Amino acid sequence: MNIRHSTLRLLASGFLFAAVCKPIFASDLPCTPHAQISVSKINADVIAIGDFHGSNEIPAFVEGLVCQLALSGKPVVLGLELPMDLQAGITQYTLSKGTPEDKKALLSAYFWHEKQDGRRSEAMFKLIDFVRRLRNEGKDVLISAFDSGKSDGLQALTKNETRSQARRDSIMATNIYDRLKQYPAHTHILFAGSGHTGKFKQQDWNPAVSSMAYLLAQRVSVYSIYFSFLKGGEIWGCRGPDIPCGRGPVSASTATTKEGFDLILPIEKLTASIPAKDAP
Numbered sequence: 001m002n003i004r005h006s007t008l009r010l011l012a013s014g015f016l017f018a019a020v021c022k023p024i025f026a027s028d029l030p031c032t033p034h035a036q037i038s039v040s041k042i043n044a045d046v047i048a049i050g051d052f053h054g055s056n057e058i059p060a061f062v063e064g065l066v067c068q069l070a071l072s073g074k075p076v077v078l079g080l081e082l083p084m085d086l087q088a089g090i091t092q093y094t095l096s097k098g099t100p101e102d103k104k105a106l107l108s109a110y111f112w113h114e115k116q117d118g119r120r121s122e123a124m125f126k127l128i129d130f131v132r133r134l135r136n137e138g139k140d141v142l143i144s145a146f147d148s149g150k151s152d153g154l155q156a157l158t159k160n161e162t163r164s165q166a167r168r169d170s171i172m173a174t175n176i177y178d179r180l181k182q183y184p185a186h187t188h189i190l191f192a193g194s195g196h197t198g199k200f201k202q203q204d205w206n207p208a209v210s211s212m213a214y215l216l217a218q219r220v221s222v223y224s225i226y227f228s229f230l231k232g233g234e235i236w237g238c239r240g241p242d243i244p245c246g247r248g249p250v251s252a253s254t255a256t257t258k259e260g261f262d263l264i265l266p267i268e269k270l271t272a273s274i275p276a277k278d279a280p
Contacts, residue, residue, distance in 0.1 A: 031134065033068030044223035045180060047187070048213045050194030050261065051081070052250065054118025054235035055270040058227065059127045062191050066131070066141060069187055075140035077183050078131060079176055081119060081192035083111055085149030094132040094143060103129075107277055110150070116245045116275045118237040119193075123273035127191075142186070146175040166209045169196060173215035180220060197224050198260030211260070226261045228253040233270030247272045 232252040
């Protein structure tokens, strides 16, 4: 398959990344790109951005990158770790005026009311709404929900049967690959948990599971990005089956390399993003 290679490179100018994570919107533009990041050339079919679910800053980074590409005239497919059975509702919302009724319709889907693990955050809703605003300005930006949904095609035989993580990552990789074939002229950005976006042939917690990015990289080129958190911070997430989901601390890190990733960018401090369903 011939896929037009996206030409991207992310370079952080300066050592701190905090200001990058708070885009400023000009009145005459749908958005403002991050001043600290330049767009040049990285030969990759896919850019995979690793999330630490439940922060404000990492979705804001994705927003700034999509903004920069859109304003330079590049068409974009933004892939999100959301169930593929939400696709119709997401697409409908990005074509809407973004009224309170439109938001209510989007957030009425089952996904937003399940376990609040950070993927259902206000920041994630704002990222979807950001794409809606870009589309209303005529920018060619699409959202693709690539995670497996309530049913991935294999029906459980008993009520105690659990979903295979290996099957889930394989389905996500296949869904993304199919989008690449359908939209070869677009820049493809994937935004998912770092356990999926790092290129791991074997996961530490289960050597039988290969990550989504690793599986995808066997077919196309993938450039994976993650972050260090210089002053730590907090996220909204879930830390165990017996621990209620909520705000939790993030340890400080100054790492400049991480196995499975091509680039590590520094964020000064993470702040927690509350569930979208609870936001005003």
